[in-house]
Amino acid sequence: MYEDFASKLAATMWADFDVTPDRDGPTAGVEITDLSTRVIDGNFPWTLVTVETDDGTVGVGEAYPSPGVHEIITDYLRPVLVGENPTDVERLYNLMRASLSGRGSQQGVGTIAISGVEIALWDATGKLLDLPVYQLLGGKMRDSVRVYADCHGGDAMVSSAEEGQTEETYRPEAYAAAARSAVDDGFDIVKFDLDVPAGHGGDRKARHLETAEVEHKRRLVEAVTDEVGTEAEVAVDLHWNFSPEAAEALCRAIAPYDVAWVEDPLPPENTDALAELGRRVDLPLLTGENRYGRHGFRDLIEDEAVAFLAPDVPKTGGIAETKKIADLAETHYRTLVPHNIGSPVATVASVHVGAAVPNFLALEYHARDVPWWDDLVAGDDLIDDGRIEVPDGPGLGIELDWGVVDEHER
Numbered sequence: 044m045y046e047d048f049a050s051k052l053a054a055t056m057w058a059d060f061d062v063t064p065d066r067d068g069p070t071a072g073v074e075i076t077d078l079s080t081r082v083i084d085g086n087f088p089w090t091l092v093t094v095e096t097d098d099g100t101v102g103v104g105e106a107y108p109s110p111g112v113h114e115i116i117t118d119y120l121r122p123v124l125v126g127e128n129p130t131d132v133e134r135l136y137n138l139m140r141a142s143l144s145g146r147g148s149q150q151g152v153g154t155i156a157i158s159g160v161e162i163a164l165w166d167a168t169g170k171l172l173d174l175p176v177y178q179l180l181g182g183k184m185r186d187s188v189r190v191y192a193d194c195h196g197g198d199a200m201v202s203s204a205e206e207g208q209t210e211e212t213y214r215p216e217a218y219a220a221a222a223r224s225a226v227d228d229g230f231d232i233v234k235f236d237l238d239v240p241a242g243h244g245g246d247r248k249a250r251h252l253e254t255a256e257v258e259h260k261r262r263l264v265e266a267v268t269d270e271v272g273t274e275a276e277v278a279v280d281l282h283w284n285f286s287p288e289a290a291e292a293l294c295r296a297i298a299p300y301d302v303a304w305v306e307d308p309l310p311p312e313n314t315d316a317l318a319e320l321g322r323r324v325d326l327p328l329l330t331g332e333n334r335y336g337r338h339g340f341r342d343l344i345e346d347e348a349v350a351f352l353a354p355d356v357p358k359t360g361g362i363a364e365t366k367k368i369a370d371l372a373e374t375h376y377r378t379l380v381p382h383n384i385g386s387p388v389a390t391v392a393s394v395h396v397g398a399a400v401p402n403f404l405a406l407e408y409h410a411r412d413v414p415w416w417d418d419l420v421a422g423d424d425l426i427d428d429g430r431i432e433v434p435d436g437p438g439l440g441i442e443l444d445w446g447v448v449d450e451h452e453r
């Protein structure tokens with residue numbers, strides 16, 4: 044049903060998006076033959092996207108884990124892209140958006156599906172041209188990209204010091220041990236979820252924190268910063284859970300500990316409220332994982348509402364769209380710290396953006412509790428001493444170990 048609809052719709056678009064294929068280089072005449080997805084059972088359902096071409100090239104991307112992505116890609120975007128040249132990445136990005144116009148081309152799962160395909164198109168293009176993606180974006184600004192460790196919080200906390208997860212994980216000492224473990228692994232930015240209720244009083248629905256809960260959270264931050272000293276920067280994530288009053292009380296309590304950033308203190312939709320909180324507290328704020336595309340970031344950047352922006356590459360529009368967000372952010376001297384909960388594919392896609400733009404501080408790494416994360420890629424571990432070396436191979440520059448993918452496929 045969708046294929047017919049998509050094909051009819053795409054036919055009306057193709058005329059507008061048609062260009063003369065006048066190239067006679069190595070990519071002349073190459074056509075996309077198939078799009079497909081595979082889901083890996085990681086700490087999220089990591090959704091790989093493959094673009095196949097008639098010369099045997101396979102580009103691999105990743106879409107943010109979301110219901111409906113598989114259907115949109117295979118039933119909807121596949122008939123739009125089959126027969127197209129994969130190296131026309133920007134034109135195909137706009138064609139995909141046009142074909143989903145009114146059906147998620149601006150945000151949500153439609154944009155997520157497009158993002159996954161866009162990353163796969165860059166990988167295929169780099170492989171066809173024998174160039175790394177960062178080179179296609181204009182070359183690299185750095186040889187390695189800093190990665191920060193998401194240590195989670197409470198029952199979900201990642202710590203080699205704790206066997207099993209118990210209420211004990213809400214103790215300041217447990218947070219300090221988790222931070223020590225990450226720093227000993229080479230990370231020099233660690234982040235903790237500070238929104239997890241620890242039982243000292245609050246009201247999630249009213250987004251309220253009682254004083255005793257604020258004090259408990261202050262003690263957690265104190266324990267972590269005491270433990271790591273100047274070995275690492277410490278960030279906290281509040282996951283949109285608090286009111287302006289509660290967020291301000293918490294920010295004031297932890298301000299003396301020089302945290303690197305406070306992430307998502309307020310619900311994500313209201314830029315004015317975030318900017319007002321930013322003026323009232325003496326801490327850098329970060330947001331962005333719920334925003335889509337450069338248009339979704341425009342008011343955050345123009346209002347200078349936060350210090351750091353966290354687009355998610357396989358969600359916000361893909362590699363080129365994230366670079367455009369970085370370029371827009373640069374006009375206000377704002378810096379990217381991208382959100383990332385993905386497999387090595389999403390991670391390395393983000394690394395290529397980080398290589399290509401100056402205003403990139405660090406990339407999230409969310410899978411310290413998945414011991415086989417690095418095994419998904421053939422060769423050496425990607426993350427070494429809290430950094431990922433920018434891959435120099437064609438495309439994304441990584442080769443997946445498909446046996447490990449098979450082993451963990453859903």
Ligand SMILES: [Mg+2]
Nearest residue numbers: 280306307332
């Ligand atoms: Mg977050």
